[in-house]
Each structure stands twice: as structure tokens, then as C-alpha cells.
Amino acid sequence: MNHPTIHLPASALILLIGVSGAGKSTFARRHFLPTEVISSDHCRALICDNENDQTVTADAFELLHVLAAKRLKRRRLTVIDATNVQAGARQSLMDLARQFDCPLVAIVLDMPEQVLNDRRKTRTDRSFADPVLHRQRRDLWLWTRYLEYEGFSKVYRLKSPEEVDQIRIIRQPEQ
Ligand code: GDP
Numbered sequence: 001m002n003h004p005t006i007h008l009p010a011s012a013l014i015l016l017i018g019v020s021g022a023g024k025s026t027f028a029r030r031h032f033l034p035t036e037v038i039s040s041d042h043c044r045a046l047i048c049d050n051e052n053d054q055t056v057t058a059d060a061f062e063l064l065h066v067l068a069a070k071r072l073k074r075r076r077l078t079v080i081d082a083t084n085v086q087a088g089a090r091q092s093l094m095d096l097a098r099q100f101d102c103p104l105v106a107i108v109l110d111m112p113e114q115v116l117n118d119r120r121k122t123r124t125d126r127s128f129a130d131p132v133l134h135r136q137r138r139d140l141w142l143w144t145r146y147l148e149y150e151g152f153s154k155v156y157r158l159k160s161p162e163e164v165d166q167i168r169i170i171r172q173p174e175q
């Protein structure tokens with residue numbers, strides 16, 4: 001069987017896109033070096049020792065942007081592990097990619113509602129109120145339909161845990 005494949009340039013800004021629990025951090029851990037991944041949760045933790053503290057979100061994203069810019073300046077492949085579901089949240093990262101003339105790739109983890117609900121029941125590290133998840137799912141539906149027209153050079157959509165499980169990532173070697 002031919003495994004579905006994601007082809008990545010040696011240097012790129014990669015946005016993982018998906019609601020809480022979609023599997024972004026798991027995917028990032030599996031496919032990328034820890035130093036290649038900039039996570040909004042980790043940035044929150046660096047600031048206040050609590051990755052769930054939503055009150056430091058603005059500072060956390062400022063930090064995330066600074067880190068991403070430093071890496072892109074050196075043309076290091078950079079993965080953004082944040083929900084990135086709203087177009088507004090993506091815009092500043094897209095500007096950054098443009099500033100450094102870096103290909104922008106979206107990997108959307110669009111899991112079925114049933115899968116998300118089942119995971120939520122068993123998840124112990126964090127609990128999101130229903131309205132938050134509901135809003136994120138609505139945003140994902142509303143705001144990721146036209147990613148191709150937002151300026152991404154490539155958009156990959158994974159729509160089931162099976163697809164996520166089978167995906168292979170092939171990276172262009174560094175020059
Ligand atoms: P995030 O909020 O999008 O970063 O999601 P996480 O990566 O933290 O994953 C949320 C939960 O789903 C965790 O309990 C993971 O173990 C589980 N999970 C993530 N990806 C997969 C997957 O591909 N298969 C299965 N079975 N569980 C997964």
C-alpha cells in the first residue's frame with residue numbers, strides 16, 4: 001500500500017492546525033526534533049510555569065513569534081504547535097514567513113467529533129469547557145476551508161487517526 005506522504009522543504013514554516021485534543025503535540029513529537037517545535041503551551045509555561053494559564057496568552061504568542069523569527073532568519077525548519085484555527089491567528093505567522101521568504105506549509109489535523117469527544121473523556125492533563133471546544137471546532141470549520149487561498153504553498157489535511165498514523169514525512173535534505 002502507498003502510504004500518504006507529506007513532502008517538506010528543508011527550510012519551511014509549518015503550521016499545525018487543529019482544535020485542542022486533535023493531536024498536534026503528539027504529531028510534533030513524533031515527526032520533528034523538540035528544538036524544531038515552538039509550542040504556544042510551552043511558551044506559556046516558560047513565562048508562568050503553567051502551560052494552561054490563558055492569562056499569559058498575549059505574552060506567550062509574542063515569545064513564540066520572536067523564537068520563530070530567530071529560527072527563520074537562519075532558515076531553520078520551524079513547526080508551530082498552536083491551534084492556529086483562526087485566520088487572524090495565522091496572519092502574523094504568514095507575515096513572518098513572507099518576511100523571511102520561507103515556504104509556508106499547513107498540516108491540518110481535522111479529527112471527527114467522536115474521536116475528539118472520546119479523547120476528552122480520557123484526557124487528564126487538561127480539561128476544556130465545552131464552549132471552548134465548540135468554538136474551536138466552529139472556527140476550524142469556518143476558517144480553514146480556504147487555506148489554499150491564504151498563501152500556503154501546501155496544505156495537508158488529515159481527517160482520521162488512521163491517516164495520522166500512516167502518514168510519512170519526507171524532508172528535502174539541507175543544501
Ligand atoms: P493537542 O491538544 O492537539 O496538542 O493534542 P495532543 O497531541 O495533546 O493529543 C491529545 C490526546 O490525544 C492525547 O491523549 C494523545 O495521547 C491522544 N492522541 C493524539 N494523537 C493520537 C493518535 O494519532 N492516535 C491516538 N490513538 N491518540 C492520539
Ligand code: MG
Binds near residue numbers: 024025026041081
Ligand atoms: Mg498540544
